[in-house]
Amino acid sequence: MKDKKFHPIGKPEVDVQELAEDKDFVFSAEVDVRPEFELPKYRGLKVTVDKPRDIKEDVEKELDDLRNRFSTLSAVERPAQDKDIVILDIVGKKDETQVNQYSGQALAYTIGSNGLVPGADEALRGKKASEKVDFEFKPEDGPFKDDSIKLEITINTVNEKVLPEADDEFAKMASEFDTLSELMKSLEEKVKNSRVIEQTYLARDKVSDELVKLMEKVPLPENAIEAEIEAHFKDGHGDDTHKQEVEKNTRRSMQSQFILDRISEEEKIGVTDADLSEWITQNAIQYRMEPKTFADALIRSGEINLVMGEIRRSKALTLVLTEAVVKDSEGNTVDVASVLKPFTEPEQ
Numbered sequence: 001m002k003d004k005k006f007h008p009i010g011k012p013e014v015d016v017q018e019l020a021e022d023k024d025f026v027f028s029a030e031v032d033v034r035p036e037f038e039l040p041k042y043r044g045l046k047v048t049v050d051k052p053r054d055i056k057e058d059v060e061k062e063l064d065d066l067r068n069r070f071s072t073l074s075a076v077e078r079p080a081q082d083k084d085i086v087i088l089d090i091v092g093k094k095d096e097t098q099v100n101q102y103s104g105q106a107l108a109y110t111i112g113s114n115g116l117v118p119g120a121d122e123a124l125r126g127k128k129a130s131e132k133v134d135f136e137f138k139p140e141d142g143p144f145k146d147d148s149i150k151l152e153i154t155i156n157t158v159n160e161k162v163l164p165e166a167d168d169e170f171a172k173m174a175s176e177f178d179t180l181s182e183l184m185k186s187l188e189e190k191v192k193n194s195r196v197i198e199q200t201y202l203a204r205d206k207v208s209d210e211l212v213k214l215m216e217k218v219p220l221p222e223n224a225i226e227a228e229i230e231a232h233f234k235d236g237h238g239d240d241t242h243k244q245e246v247e248k249n250t251r252r253s254m255q256s257q258f259i260l261d262r263i264s265e266e267e268k269i270g271v272t273d274a275d276l277s278e279w280i281t282q283n284a285i286q287y288r289m290e291p292k293t294f295a296d297a298l299i300r301s302g303e304i305n306l307v308m309g310e311i312r313r314s315k316a317l318t319l320v321l322t323e324a325v326v327k328d329s330e331g332n333t334v335d336v337a338s339v340l341k342p343f344t345e346p347e348q
Contacts, residue, residue: 007034007261009224009254032221039262040214043323047206051328052195055188062187063166066174073159079126080158082112086124087156092149101142102149106156117151129158200339203326208256208317215255225250260313269315271308279311 009032018026073085080086086109092102102117109116111124123135133153138146164170171183228250233243263269277291284294298304318340326334 008032009034009221011227032224034258034261035219035221037218039266042211042214042259042263042320045207045210045320045324047203047210047324047326049199049202049206049326049328049334051330051332052199055191055195058191058194059184059187062191063184067163067166067170068161070170070174071161071163074162075129075157076160077128078158079128080111080124080155082125083161084111085109085159085161086111087159089154089156091152093152094144094147094149099144099149101144102151123153124155127155129155131155196335197339199326199328199334200336203324203334203336204317204321207321207324211259211320212252212255215259218255218258220251220254225254257313260316261309263316263320264312267316267319269312269319271311275311275315276308279307
């Protein structure tokens with residue numbers, strides 16, 4: 001297949017013609033192959049993305065987050081309210097028997113965070129230090145799912161968070177800058193860069209769409225498409241609308257795969273050990289597996305070549321995006337190259 005530069009798609013249909021001891025194994029196989037097509041112009045594609053969102057609110061949030069990191073706690077005598085941090089002793093009981101999973105001492109909790117149990121925030125709001133609160137709830141999961149659990153909570157202290165003033169002294173303490181003005185400029189640049197990253201992701205999708213459009217007149221292997229659709233619905237689920245959507249997505253995926261594979265070949269894009277290691281490390285997390293265990297599973301199943309194809313296509317799309325002309329809806333050029341530079345530097 002490699003000598004004739006065929007690129008098989010899907011599983012072959014094999015017809016065994018002769019299978020006998022001490023004789024050659026004779027068979028014929030029929031398989032769909034990637035269609036031959038002239039590679040269209042893929043450099044300099046033009047795409048438009050939304051203009052960046054206003055940065056003011058996010059800059060203020062960055063500053064507040066930084067101030068929170070240097071905040072202190074001050075005990076108060078007033079009733080507890082949202083954002084206060086209360087120190088709690090909790091005893092959880094089921095039928096008067098203590099449940100350790102819902103018990104603890106000197107637990108710090110931020111009211112309004114919805115991070116304790118359902119109903120806890122409502123029960124704690126308005127309570128003062130040294131008060132006790134009892135209430136019941138039913139866990140939605142875990143070993144006590146749907147059981148009635150009683151919580152006996154003692155509020156030891158109510159504390160409000162005190163943020164440092166945003167001034168030059170704070171800038172010196174919290175950063176490498178001497179003035180608040182310098183710190184704010186740094187935060188603005190950080191937020192602006194995040195906006196460019198957002199636009200780059202949008203541009204990547206738009207470039208992918210443009211590549212698919214270039215494949216509209218290229219005939220696709222219908223048998224392979226039909227086989228994928230049948231495999232998807234082999235359990236009998238799905239109505240006609242769902243099937244039409246799956247067929248549309250299958251065709252689009254195949255068009256994208258074909259043109260990115262051709263670009264990979266044209267640009268001689270390879271997959272390095274570092275590329276493969278990074279992909280395995282990132283995806284192993286999704287399967288809650290150690291990277292080495294995940295890699296071994298891919299090798300045993302024979303899917304490692306599919307993974308390398310996916311990585312190669314991703315690198316091809318990144319190359320096309322780097323050379324695309326990307327502008328926002330107001331005509332401003334989006335500097336996607338600055339975001340993609342770490343992914344497009346020459347391989348050592």
